[in-house]
Amino acid sequence: MNEIIKLAEYISEFNLDKVPQNVLETTKICVLDSFAAAVGASQDETIKGIIEEYQKIYRNDNGIYVWGHEVRLPVVQAAFINAMMGHKLELDDVHTGSKTHIGTVVVPTALCLAQQLNSSGKDFLEAVICGYEVMSRIGMGFGVSSHRNKGWHVTSTAGTFGAAAAAAKLMKLSVEETAHALGMAGTQSFGLWAFLEDSASSKILHPARAAASGIEACFLAKAGMTGPVSILSARDGSLFRAMSDEYDLTLVTKDLGTVYEILNVDNKPYPCCRSTHCAIDSALKLRENHSISADDVKKVVIDTYLVGYKQCGLTEGSRNPKTPTEAKFSTPYTFADAMVNGSVVLEHFSEDFISDTNIKKLSDKVEVRADDEFTARYPNHWGCRTTVTLKDGSSLSVEVQDATGSVCSPVSENDIKSKAAPLLRVAYDENNVIDKILDIEKQTDMSLNMYLNN
Template sequence: MEALRQLAAFVQELRLEDLPQDVRDAARYCVLDTLGSALGAAENEELAAIAREYAQWTGLGENNRSARLWGSAQRTNLMNAVFLNGMMAHQLELDDVHTASKSHVGAVVVPAAWAVAEALGCSGKTFLEAVVAGYEVMGRVGKAMDVASNRKRGWHTTGIIGTFGAAAAACKLFGLTQEQTANALGLAGTQSCGLWAFLAEGATCKKLHTGRAAVNGVASCLLAKSGMTGAIHILDAKDGGLYPAVSDSWDMEKLTEGLGQSYEITRMDKKPYPCCRTTHPNIDAALRLRAEGVRAQDVAQVLVETYEVGVLQCGFSKYPESPVEAKFSTPFTAACALVKGHVNQADFDEQTLQDAQIRRIAEHTSVVAAPLFTERYPKQWGSRMTITCTDGSRRVCQIDNMSGSVAVPLSPEQEQSKFLGLAAACMDLPQAQRLMEEVLRIEQKQTLPQVGM
């Protein structure tokens, strides 16, 4: 059986009661993490302007089914909700990361599954099944290709593979057959998109990739439901296959190896810092060296050794001019950690960018590729920091497993604290606590809880 059909069969047959407890627990916390990451951006001005503009041009369909824009009282049609919530979940750069596929799964799959489930009136149990299905399909489609070469070609992997995850989740909720689901996955692949050009200019459109992947995946489901067929060999076709187009190599066996026995949703990193995941091992190292007595005023030079993609993505020597650029700057984030002792959302503002000490250290920071870390990537995202002090002494810290990784996970208490802190942007603490409690027992709910005012 073709790989895409095997994935479709997995989606169609998946039942929550058959899943191991750790998978169900992971699913609930992935939903919580995504909702928190989105709610923290609920009052973002750019997102609000987009929502207002879209409301002028789109309305409810003939069935009058709608879904809520997270963090607000506004309801809209299914596709708008999927799109706008998908962008919101990626705005702060706090959403989860699947390192093997170098992708943000939650910001695509959870908004797609939530809006569809809400519009259809599905139960929490059915919703959680869809989430697991989406994470599994998206993660496997990504890890089956060489994601380092995908990134070096300028593609944003999340946008490329996210359509598959959203389509899988939507097909599960709509109850599509195995053949319809396979067709939807084929249709998802031909709608993959997302480029890294935004970074060089500090453009704000990276979140478009999660939103567009989510809405294109749901569209793929609706198209297949309507009778359209997709290419079953969309991934590996010699002429026009996705993998040959976006990657140097791939292994089709990884798409189905251990399918139904091991689950990608249990291999998700959760971000403790609101910036590109590539910067996180360097932040960890800076914070550790600071705790060991390194003072910012004594730092003369900083050398960061990491993997090739990490240099390409966040190793800029130019000092950032905007919050977007700062979130993708290893020199800035490391300097911020050394000077302030933390890296949080409030640190990505003009005042922090103008901090003389942070700028001095950042401009004396070099980021280079090292074979050790390049060979490990993407299985491990690590780095080594060497600080040379003004007295000539050197301090070194190597991070092999960063905070929030599968090897060094956030505790349930830390994940809950993260959610409550982010949700405070648009709701009071009692409301946030109620929502958190409902999400953590969501499979018991007949309908999804309200995520808004």
């Protein structure tokens, strides 16, 4: 059977009552993590400027709240901006098997539409799970390495499907309508990594447009428009064939309904590209186990997987960062920051902090290399080996197979709460929000209970 039809049937038939308890609890943690990451970015100057411009175009007092603001916009635009905020701080979750940032697409889509439709908390959680399961499987089907190495950003290319899946579930589309919505979502797949070369800030557009496109695809399907159900496998115009040399259609529906990919999501402890996190962990381990200073170091070599090298060690911006975007995608900078300061936090990505001479002195000694061993392990394991050569001729080495926050090196629910609290505090009573989200399946009307601005 056609993979899109199978996904549509899964979405239509999915019922939270049949979900294992650990899946339910994990889903609520994903919602909390994603919502907090977005709220934490709500007062960013770029975000505030975008909201101001959108307010000039869309005036809708009965719309959906932009998170962290007393501003309402029509549902598509609200989801668009909320998804943008979710990606801004680089703290959003990662499904490593598909290299997708799912929460920043699916959670805004589902929460905004659930409010628009007066859905229940149960309806909302069903939509979130459908979005995670569909988006992760489309991402895996692309063939992670080939898809990325062609320059595609899978959070957006697969994200349109995740958003459409969540929206279709909330709108209670038929199997046929859902299949058409997924087809229309796929024909809107987009998103390229060119922003790295220019140090552009447009990466946050990717989950935002994916969220909006997924919702609109469902609106159009409900209105009777048909989409290409053969979007993944068409003889002419196959999305997978166009975007990858190593795609695998079987992964789209493999173990669908029995294996929950939402259980395989990483929670990010550091506000930067996930591909830098193994290097950060290696720096913290070296700092903990050895008494060395930047002045003691002659050279640092970090061997990692090819994609991690390309994203965070190849470009001039990653080797010599000057802007927050470049620093967040710089393995040399984040490694040096961790070694010098013993932590990597949001405040360390201001332009003043980036120019710190102690960090600069150490980061200039860092070389990042692509290593076949780590490349072969990827995307199941996002690891690295760090070798520090000291001026006295001795060397130290540490290997990180899986970064902190991964499924193989997980953080606790309390860790997620501790991460969420200061982010939520930017705009809300954090304890109230955390309690609401972790009890969300009991909410009967999301339009009344989840206006978190109150």
